[in-house]
Amino acid sequence: MNDTVQRPSTAIAPLTHAWLALVALSLISPFLGQWLHGAAGLQVLVAGIVWIKGWLIARQFIEIDLAHPFIRRVMRVFITFTPVALLLTVFFGRQLAGWATL
Amino acid sequence: MSAIAMPLNEAVAESGRHGRVPGNKGIWVGISCEFVEFVVLFVVYFVARAHFPDAFERGSERLSQLSGTIITLLMVTSSFFIACSVATMRAGQQRRSLVWLIAGLVVALGYPIAKYLEIQWNLANGINGESGIFFTVYYYLTFNHLVHATWGILGILWVLARHLAGGYSAEDHAGLEALASYWHATDIIWLVIFPFFYVLA
Numbered sequence: 001m002n003d004t005v006q007r008p009s010t011a012i013a014p015l016t017h018a019w020l021a022l023v024a025l026s027l028i029s030p031f032l033g034q035w036l037h038g039a040a041g042l043q044v045l046v047a048g049i050v051w052i053k054g055w056l057i058a059r060q061f062i063e064i065d066l067a068h069p070f071i072r073r074v075m076r077v078f079i080t081f082t083p084v085a086l087l088l089t090v091f092f093g094r095q096l097a098g099w100a101t102l
Numbered sequence: 103m104s105a106i107a108m109p110l111n112e113a114v115a116e117s118g119r120h121g122r123v124p125g126n127k128g129i130w131v132g133i134s135c136e137f138v139e140f141v142v143l144f145v146v147y148f149v150a151r152a153h154f155p156d157a158f159e160r161g162s163e164r165l166s167q168l169s170g171t172i173i174t175l176l177m178v179t180s181s182f183f184i185a186c187s188v189a190t191m192r193a194g195q196q197r198r199s200l201v202w203l204i205a206g207l208v209v210a211l212g213y214p215i216a217k218y219l220e221i222q223w224n225l226a227n228g229i230n231g232e233s234g235i236f237f238t239v240y241y242y243l244t245f246n247h248l249v250h251a252t253w254g255i256l257g258i259l260w261v262l263a264r265h266l267a268g269g270y271s272a273e274d275h276a277g278l279e280a281l282a283s284y285w286h287a288t289d290i291i292w293l294v295i296f297p298f299f300y301v302l303a
Binding site for chain 2: 008010011012015016019022023026029032038042050061063067068069072074079081082085093097100101
């Protein structure tokens with residue numbers, strides 16, 4: 001029997017750290033929007049922040065590292081989809097509009 | 103051997119080998135469907151953004167960034183409180199778990215209130231569903247999220263009633279964890295919506 005099986009956490013500290021990081025990233029975002037107004041770099045930065053926030057919640061709050069592989073895959077695909085789609089829209093917006101024209 | 107007949111340590115080891123299901127399988131069917139629904143809505147957002155980049159760059163300047171930021175803080179904080187409720191329940195601290203859950207509910211109730219005030223502010227500033235493509239997509243996506251958050255708040259009320267009735271213990275709190283998983287998933291969706299409409303310009 002494997003004695004090193006990870007159990008779900010009962011600790012509050014890692015949850016608190018994740019929450020503080022989420023609050024900090026949420027408060028920074030509107031200022032980034034103002035400072036980098038109209039810059040292409042803003043979209044890349046926002047895509048990164050969206051991914052980090054999703055990863056923090058999935059890893060610390062939902063504990064996907066302990067979850068069934070199907071749940072891990074669902075979470076990872078959803079968290080990754082939006083930042084990737086945002087970057088594709090930034091760099092290939094015209095092509096996307098062309099493909100999506102009726 | 104069925105999970106019911108299995109000793110606790112063996113059950114933990116078994117779930118450790120195959121990965122555990124936070125809450126129950128039913129809630130993960132629901133969460134997966136919720137993700138698929140929002141992926142479709144996000145595709146609509148990206149297609150609209152690709153077609154009308156100027157409208158989307160100007161649109162966020164007209165919305166209340168304060169409202170978007172407040173809703174974001176309410177969502178991540180209620181999510182944190184409910185995660186603490188699960189963690190303390192696992193540790194056998196029922197009373198603390200109950201207090202965290204009530205705190206999570208109180209903060210979560212701030213979301214519909216903030217959204218109501220935001221819509222009043224929008225209407226006072228001439229922003230409605232016919233103000234352009236950006237605002238049509240904004241209302242469609244944010245109302246949809248509000249509906250999902252309302253299911254979550256109703257779920258919190260149900261779990262709270264069961265908690266008050268002593269329905270959960272350190273060994274059996276799948277219902278509480280299922281609610282927490284749904285609320286965290288709804289939180290992740292909002293964290294995507296927030297920059298779409300309030301940050302990107």
